[in-house]
Amino acid sequence: MEQKREQWGSRWGFILAAMGSAVGLGNIWRFSYAMGDGGGSAFLIIYLLSVLLIGFPVMLIEFSIGRRAQTDAVDAFKKIAPKTGWVVAGGMGVLAAFLILSFYGVIGGWSLRYTMAYVTGGITGDSSEFFGGFISSAVSPVLWQFLFMAITIAIVYLGVQKGIELSSKWMMPILSILLVLLAVYSLTLGGAQEAFAFMFQPDWEAFTDPSVYISAMGQAFFTLSLGMGAMLTYASYLDPSARLTSSAAIIIGLDTLFALVAGLVIFPALFAFGLDPAEGPGLVFVVLPNIFEALGGVGALVGFAFFLLLSMAAISSAISLLEVAVAYFIRKLNMSRKKVTLIVGLIIFLLGVPSSLSQGAVEITIFGASFLDFMDAFTGNLLLPLGGLIMVLFVGWTWTKKEVLHHGDIEDNAFGPAYLLTAKFVAPIAILFVLIIGLINW
Numbered sequence: 001m002e003q004k005r006e007q008w009g010s011r012w013g014f015i016l017a018a019m020g021s022a023v024g025l026g027n028i029w030r031f032s033y034a035m036g037d038g039g040g041s042a043f044l045i046i047y048l049l050s051v052l053l054i055g056f057p058v059m060l061i062e063f064s065i066g067r068r069a070q071t072d073a074v075d076a077f078k079k080i081a082p083k084t085g086w087v088v089a090g091g092m093g094v095l096a097a098f099l100i101l102s103f104y105g106v107i108g109g110w111s112l113r114y115t116m117a118y119v120t121g122g123i124t125g126d127s128s129e130f131f132g133g134f135i136s137s138a139v140s141p142v143l144w145q146f147l148f149m150a151i152t153i154a155i156v157y158l159g160v161q162k163g164i165e166l167s168s169k170w171m172m173p174i175l176s177i178l179l180v181l182l183a184v185y186s187l188t189l190g191g192a193q194e195a196f197a198f199m200f201q202p203d204w205e206a207f208t209d210p211s212v213y214i215s216a217m218g219q220a221f222f223t224l225s226l227g228m229g230a231m232l233t234y235a236s237y238l239d240p241s242a243r244l245t246s247s248a249a250i251i252i253g254l255d256t257l258f259a260l261v262a263g264l265v266i267f268p269a270l271f272a273f274g275l276d277p278a279e280g281p282g283l284v285f286v287v288l289p290n291i292f293e294a295l296g297g298v299g300a301l302v303g304f305a306f307f308l309l310l311s312m313a314a315i316s317s318a319i320s321l322l323e324v325a326v327a328y329f330i331r332k333l334n335m336s337r338k339k340v341t342l343i344v345g346l347i348i349f350l351l352g353v354p355s356s357l358s359q360g361a362v363e364i365t366i367f368g369a370s371f372l373d374f375m376d377a378f379t380g381n382l383l384l385p386l387g388g389l390i391m392v393l394f395v396g397w398t399w400t401k402k403e404v405l406h407h408g409d410i411e412d413n414a415f416g417p418a419y420l421l422t423a424k425f426v427a428p429i430a431i432l433f434v435l436i437i438g439l440i441n442w
C-alpha cells in the first residue's frame with residue numbers, strides 16, 4: 001500500500017527548516033576551526049566564492065530535482081531519468097547523510113555535555129584537560145551522543161510538519177537572537193580589531209596553499225547541506241508551484257551571515273585573550289571555556305547561551321540528515337515513518353560510536369587521522385563535492401534549457417542566462433578544478 005507523502009505547511013516553514021538544516025555545527029564549530037587553520041581571510045574569500053559560484057547553482061539544482069520528483073533522493077533520479085547511472089548521485093547523498101550524521105551526533109553530544117556543564121557552574125581550570133578527559137572516555141561521550149540522537153529521532157518521528165517544521169520555527173529565531181547577542185558582547189572584549197584583520201585582511205601567501213581551496217569548498221558544501229540529499233529531500237515536500245530561487249537566495253544569504261557573525265563571536269574573544277586560532281576541531285570546546293571562565297560572574301551564563309546555541313543549531317541540522325535516510329527507507333521498505341525513524345536512527349547512532357571512541361578511548365585512525373576527523377574530511381571534502389558535481393552535470397547537461405529554467409523556477413528572471421551558464425560550465429569546472437588540486441596535493 002502506497003503511503004501518502006507529507007508536505008510542508010507553508011513556504012516559510014520550508015525556508016526555516018532548510019535554514020535549520022544549513023545552519024549548524026558547520027557554521028560555528030567547523031567554520032571557525034577551518035578558518036583558523038586556513039589562515040583566516042584567504043579561506044574566507046575562497047569560501048565566499050564557492051558559496052556564490054558553486055553553492056547557489058547546486059542548491060537550486062537540488063531544489064529543482066526534489067520539487068520536480070516529489071520523492072526521496074534515490075527515487076528522484078530513477079523517476080526523472082529511469083534506467084540511467086545518474087541515480088548514483090542520489091545513493092551518494094543518502095550515504096553522505098548517514099556518514100555525516102554518525103559523527104555529527106558525536107559533536108552534537110559534546111555540545112549538549114557542555115551546555116549541561118554551564119548549567120552546573122561552568123568549566124574551570126585547564127579547559128584542554130577537561131575536554132581531553134571527556135572525549136577520551138569510553139562511556140560518557142557515547143551517552144551524550146545517544147541523548148543527542150534521541151532528540152533528533154524524536155523530532156523526525158513526529159513527521160515533516162509536526163516535527164521538523166514546528167521545531168525549526170521555534171529554534172531558528174531563538175538561535176538568531178542568541179547569536180547576535182553573543183557577537184555584540186564578544187566585540188566589546190577588546191579583540192575586535194585583531195579579529196577583523198584576521199577575518200577580512202587578505203593574506204596573499206595563503207592563496208598559494210592548495211589545501212585551503214579544498215577545505216573552503218568542502219566547507220561551502222557542508223554548511224549549505226549540499227550533496228547530502230538534504231535540500232533535495234526537503235524540496236520534495238514542497239508544493240510543485242512553490243517558488244525556489246528566492247528561497248535559495250534567502251537560505252544561502254542567512255547561512256553565510258550566520259557563519260560570519262559566529263566568526264565575530266569566536267575570534268574577537270579569542271584574540272582578546274591571546275589564544276591561537278589554529279587550534280583545530282577542538283577550537284570551540286577548548287578555547288571558548290577559557291574565555292568564559294575569565295569573564296567571571298557572567299561567564300557561566302554566556303557559556304550556557306553559547307553551547308545552547310550550538311546544540312540547537314546542531315539538532316535542527318541533524319534532523320535534516322536523518323530525514324534523508326528516513327524518507328528513503330520509508331519508500332524502500334514501505335514501512336511507517338515511526339518504525340523507520342527508530343531503526344535508522346539507532347543504526348546511525350551505532351555507526352557513530354567508533355567516531356566517539358576514536359577520540360582517545362581506542363586507537364582508531366585512518367590515513368593518520370582519527371576516525372572522526374577522517375569521516376569529517378572524507379565526506380566534506382570529497383563525497384559532497386563529488387555528489388554535487390554529478391547532480392550539476394545531470395541537470396546542466398541532460399535537461400533541456402527550458403527544463404532547467406522551468407524547474408529551477410528562474411525562467412522569467414533576469415538571472416536565467418547566468419544560472420544556465422553556471423550550471424553548465426562554471427560550477428562543474430570549479431568543483432572539478434578544486435577536487436583535482438586536492439587530489440594532487442594529497
Ligand code: VAL
Nearest residue numbers: 022024025026223225
Ligand atoms: N549544514 C549543516 C551544518 O552546517 C549540516 C547538515 C552538515 O552543520
